[in-house]
Amino acid sequence: MIAHSEWKHGEVFEGITEKGNTITIDGDSAHTHGPSPLEAVLMALCACTSVDVVSILQKKRQSLTGLRVTAAATQAPAPPRVFTHISLTYAVRGKLNRKAVEDAVSLSKNKYCSVSKMLEKAATIDYQIVYPDGEPEP
Template structure:
């Protein structure tokens, strides 16, 4: 795998991947033209675990209709400002069984998600699952 960044102006950089995709990173105040590199890391974590959970639930033939994964992170006060704690919230829609959802999230966190496995070397990663249903949201925190 190969990636590069090119400085474009101010505190903006264009990240380019070997597969031909590009992302603008903005480390300036307000991150007007793109995410900061650390925001991008959190987005990558959410994407990585989402891929796992959707794949696992599809293989189990669970009736998944939606999935949103959000991350809230704390960083160390002094440089390097690494993540020290991350809370992932999985909002699962459809008549997915709670057992299947919990198993999928657990497998992603502990076995399949490469981004999670890298980040857990520096940060404590916790998760909670919210189940969307016709009467609102059931919350199951882990």
């Protein structure tokens, strides 16, 4: 896997993967052109675990109709301002078995999500699961 960044102007950079996919990263405090580098890391964490959870639930033949993963992070007060704590909230929708959802999230966090496993070296990561459509099936 190879990626690089290219300075565009000011504090704006374009991240480019070897396959040509791009993301604009904005180091300015206003972040008007894109996420900050650390916001992009949180987005990557949410996407990584989402891929796992969707895949696992589909394999378990669960009727997932929606998933939103939100990450709220606390940073160290002084540079380097690494994440020290990350709280993930999984909002799942559909006709779902509670145990299947809990197992999918646990497997993602503890086994499959590479981004989570890397971030755990610096930050504690906890999570909660919410069911906006009401209670899932037992």
